[in-house]
Amino acid sequence: MAALMVVYMGARLVSQCDARCYNAQHPACSCCCGGANHGVGLEEALLNTRRMARRYAEQYAQEQGWAVADVQLEQPLHETTRVALREF
Numbered sequence: 001m002a003a004l005m006v007v008y009m010g011a012r013l014v015s016q017c018d019a020r021c022y023n024a025q026h027p028a029c030s031c032c033c034g035g036a037n038h039g040v041g042l043e044e045a046l047l048n049t050r051r052m053a054r055r056y057a058e059q060y061a062q063e064q065g066w067a068v069a070d071v072q073l074e075q076p077l078h079e080t081t082r083v084a085l086r087e088f
């Protein structure tokens with residue numbers, strides 16, 4: 001299962017949005033999509049992430065007290081968006 005979105009601070013993976021989020025049955029999670037993909041299923045989560053990845057990244061970075069350094073489609077085949085964060 002590929003993640004839709006992976007967030008790195010340096011070499012460290014700090015958050016990812018994957019099936020645990022978009023297929024979730026339980027109400028709460030705190031992943032990098034900010035809850036937008038939570039429980040909505042793969043298809044809708046893909047559309048959300050395609051449109052909104054940068055906004056999710058900026059929101060997540062702000063919550064952590066970091067900034068977004070880069071957002072790119074890392075694996076086009078799996079539509080995995082890779083976000084790199086940096087210190088302010």
Ligand SMILES: [Zn+2]
Binds near residue numbers: 022
């Ligand atoms: Zn998510």
